[in-house]
Amino acid sequence: MHxxxxxxxxxxxLASVTLAPSALAAETPxxxxxxVFVTVDSYSITGASSIEVTGILQGENTPRTLEFExxxxxxxxxxxxxxxxxDRMALLLMNKPGAWLLELTYKGQWAMGSCKLTRxxxxxxx
Amino acid sequence: MHTMRGVxxxxxxxxxxxxxxxGDGLVSENEDSDGDGVVDAVDCAPFNRLHWKKVSAFPDxxxxxLGDGELKEVCGTDxxxxxxxxxxxxxCAPRDSTRWRGVSGLYPDLDSDGATGPGPVEACVGAALWxxxxxxxxxxxxxEDGRFKEARDAWPDLDGDGVGEGTxxxxxxxxxxxxxxxxxxxxxxxxxxxRSEPRPYLYRDVDGDGLTVSAPGELCLAPYQPLPxxxxxxxxxxxxxxxxxxxxxxxxxxxxDSDGDGYGxxxxxxxxxxxxxPPGQALQGEDCAPGDALLWQWRxxxxxxxxxxxxxxxxxxxxxxxxxxxxxxxxxxxxxxCDDQDASVRVSWNVHPDEDGDFVGAGAAVTLxxxxxxxxxxxxxxxxxxxxxxxxxxxxxxxxxxxxxxxYTVPEAGDVCGGTSLPPGYEWVEQRRDCDDTNATRHTSMVxxxDLDGDGxxxxxxxxxxxxxxxxxxxxxxxxxxxxxxATRWIGxxxxxxxxxxxxATMPEQGGxxxxxxxxxxxFTKATGNDCDDADPERTRWxxxxxxxDGDGVGxxxxxxxxxxATLPLGMxxxxxxxxxxxxxxxxxxxxxxHVELILEL
Numbered sequence: 001m002h003x004x005x006x007x008x009x010x011x012x013x014l015a016s017v018t019l020a021p022s023a024l025a026a027e028t029p030x031x032x033x034x035x036v037f038v039t040v041d042s043y044s045i046t047g048a049s050s051i052e053v054t055g056i057l058q059g060e061n062t063p064r065t066l067e068f069e070x071x072x073x074x075x076x077x078x079x080x081x082x083x084x085x086x087d088r089m090a091l092l093l094m095n096k097p098g099a100w101l102l103e104l105t106y107k108g109q110w111a112m113g114s115c116k117l118t119r120x121x122x123x124x125x126x
Numbered sequence: 127m128h129t130m131r132g133v134x135x136x137x138x139x140x141x142x143x144x145x146x147x148x149g150d151g152l153v154s155e156n157e158d159s160d161g162d163g164v165v166d167a168v169d170c171a172p173f174n175r176l177h178w179k180k181v182s183a184f185p186d187x188x189x190x191x192l193g194d195g196e197l198k199e200v201c202g203t204d205x206x207x208x209x210x211x212x213x214x215x216x217x218c219a220p221r222d223s224t225r226w227r228g229v230s231g232l233y234p235d236l237d238s239d240g241a242t243g244p245g246p247v248e249a250c251v252g253a254a255l256w257x258x259x260x261x262x263x264x265x266x267x268x269x270e271d272g273r274f275k276e277a278r279d280a281w282p283d284l285d286g287d288g289v290g291e292g293t294x295x296x297x298x299x300x301x302x303x304x305x306x307x308x309x310x311x312x313x314x315x316x317x318x319x320x321r322s323e324p325r326p327y328l329y330r331d332v333d334g335d336g337l338t339v340s341a342p343g344e345l346c347l348a349p350y351q352p353l354p355x356x357x358x359x360x361x362x363x364x365x366x367x368x369x370x371x372x373x374x375x376x377x378x379x380x381x382x383d384s385d386g387d388g389y390g391x392x393x394x395x396x397x398x399x400x401x402x403x404p405p406g407q408a409l410q411g412e413d414c415a416p417g418d419a420l421l422w423q424w425r426x427x428x429x430x431x432x433x434x435x436x437x438x439x440x441x442x443x444x445x446x447x448x449x450x451x452x453x454x455x456x457x458x459x460x461x462x463x464c465d466d467q468d469a470s471v472r473v474s475w476n477v478h479p480d481e482d483g484d485f486v487g488a489g490a491a492v493t494l495x496x497x498x499x500x501x502x503x504x505x506x507x508x509x510x511x512x513x514x515x516x517x518x519x520x521x522x523x524x525x526x527x528x529x530x531x532x533x534y535t536v537p538e539a540g541d542v543c544g545g546t547s548l549p550p551g552y553e554w555v556e557q558r559r560d561c562d563d564t565n566a567t568r569h570t571s572m573v574x575x576x577d578l579d580g581d582g583x584x585x586x587x588x589x590x591x592x593x594x595x596x597x598x599x600x601x602x603x604x605x606x607x608x609x610x611x612x613a614t615r616w617i618g619x620x621x622x623x624x625x626x627x628x629x630x631a632t633m634p635e636q637g638g639x640x641x642x643x644x645x646x647x648x649x650f651t652k653a654t655g656n657d658c659d660d661a662d663p664e665r666t667r668w669x670x671x672x673x674x675x676d677g678d679g680v681g682x683x684x685x686x687x688x689x690x691x692a693t694l695p696l697g698m699x700x701x702x703x704x705x706x707x708x709x710x711x712x713x714x715x716x717x718x719x720x721h722v723e724l725i726l727e728l
Contacts, residue, residue, distance in 0.1 A: 038670045059656035061668040061687040088726050095722055097702035098672060120700065
């Protein structure tokens with residue numbers, strides 16, 4: 001029996017969240033540009049409403065690290081809840097590489113960013 | 127006294143013994159009830175041991191030792207009468223125990239202020255001289271009040287106005303005078319309480335015309351009452367010649383004035399007059415027209431207007447006049463009548479012929495005697511720059527010229543004959559600048575570039591062309607043609623992506639090229655995919671793949687990212703979560719899925 005991939009991914013995710021930040025320097029995403037991750041190698045919560053994702057973007061061949069601000073309109077608690085839903089999407093992507101596409105969009109300082117998870121089978125062939 | 131008492135006592139005892147021998151034996155004849163040594167039978171006061179003998183005495187009601195009135199027999203002793211009685215009479219104040227003796231040569235000082243009343247007098251006093259002095263003091267004006275001593279004069283004041291008149295009497299200083307007296311003297315109206323003070327005056331003005339006559343006198347007035355208006359101490363300037371008539375006050379010479387114009391004739395007569403002379407008389411003499419009320423004095427004149435047209439000619443003389451000189455005579459000139467015998471002409475005009483009637487003449491000046499306006503056909507101005515053109519008559523300055531009448535001007539200054547405005551072709555303010563004022567079709571300067579390929583954009587050195595407002599053929603106002611020999615390219619454009627292998631996928635590249643309206647292939651400003659090899663049209667993308675050893679369609683780590691085209695290589699999969707890549711029957715773990723569900727439910 002293989003060790004649990006989920007536990008491994010969760011542990012990796014937890015380590016990413018709690019331990020050292022990614023070695024790659026984080027880029028700031030362009031506003032309103034969707035960043036589609038094919039793989040997620042690292043996922044860090046860097047603030048109440050900010051996350052740092054390292055992985056392979058669709059159409060690229062080298063890992064990149066981007067830090068997304070996902071501000072909520074009201075309270076930091078709501079922002080945290082909003083970001084936690086992105087955490088789960090990242091977990092799914094890390095659990096089953098290639099099965100999902102995670103699309104993150106930074107929509108500006110005062111707008112709520114978005115996290116979108118798409119089944120890979122539904123992705124049209126290039 | 128003791129001897130008398132012993133005699134009387136023996137007698138009393140004998141009588142008492144006699145009685146007791148002859149009596150019934152109930153009362154003792156020698157009884158002495160009060161024990162005064164006198165038996166009761168002879169004691170006039172058997173029960174008062176102080177009195178036992180009848181004596182004669184006078185009533186002494188005030189008890190001062192001297193009685194008064196009728197001598198009576200009372201029970202006492204030889205040494206002293208009973209209380210209320212005295213052996214001696216002569217009390218001058220029978221009811222006052224403090225006074226009993228009369229003393230003469232005294233001076234009254236009832237208020238004990240040291241000043242005495244009239245004396246000497248005889249007074250009833252006691253042991254001391256209270257209220258009197260043996261020597262006269264200063265006269266006391268009120269001997270009953272110690273506050274007042276010194277006396278002063280007061281006069282009868284019958285009308286009670288505070289000012290008296292008549293024989294003075296003494297009153298106390300500081301004390302209000304008694305009613306009917308006043309401490310001020312000199313009431314000029316003793317029976318009129320409203321007046322008391324004599325007031326002198328020197329002049330009178332009975333008629334109230336402001337001028338006085340000398341008439342000194344005196345009025346009796348109330349204190350502080352001013353003199354009545356017709357009485358004064360100040361003389362007026364000049365004396366009234368008739369103080370009974372306010373209308374006259376001065377003495378002047380008058381003259382007979384039959385026409386009532388204020389000027390008379392004949393010899394002067396002194397009369398008391400006012401501001402004006404009496405009717406039929408005048409203050410001024412020498413009326414130059416005694417029968418004409420409008421004329422009375424001679425006035426000189428220096429100008430004449432004989433024809434009455436309002437303009438004068440110099441002429442000196444005198445004229446019997448009224449307030450002003452009669453019509454036709456004046457002391458100041460008005461105009462200069464060129465013909466004082468003809469009222470229709472009066473002004474000497476120095477004018478120029480005005481041929482075109484524009485009110486500006488030309489030519490030599492002529493002198494005409496005419497009315498008040500410029501003679502017809504003439505003008506006072508002689509500088510008509512266009513004598514035959516009524517629209518132009520004066521030189522006007524211009525700053526710009528439009529010789530070709532195209533509406534565009536060139537700078538040029540000068541003077542030109544015009545009217546109310548400059549004639550056509552001349553301007554004060556610059557219109558649009560004419561680049562060629564000799565040709566109406568050439569007026570606008572345009573900076574242009576040669577456009578050899580005719581694409582609307584020129585190149586090379588610019589030139590300034592004089593045009594009709596439009597760009598000439600083979601020229602352009604734009605000088606940025608980056609390919610002057612190619613009509614399809616004229617502007618530089620930037621690109622950010624290229625697709626050199628024309629496979630439909632671009633890769634980032636920045637640069638600029640000379641192009642036309644749009645960027646030509648393979649240059650783009652937007653990305654299409656991300657070509658992993660722009661030199662090979664068969665390879666267009668990076669793909670994350672996982673080795674799939676068991677061929678079940680799901681691979682496992684480690685991943686690979688090759689440069690590919692549309693198809694995937696065999697043995698590779700886009701999925702990388704095969705939990706057992708050696709068993710095609712197994713790709714996923716139920717335990718993992720359960721863990722995922724658990725985590726997602728947290």
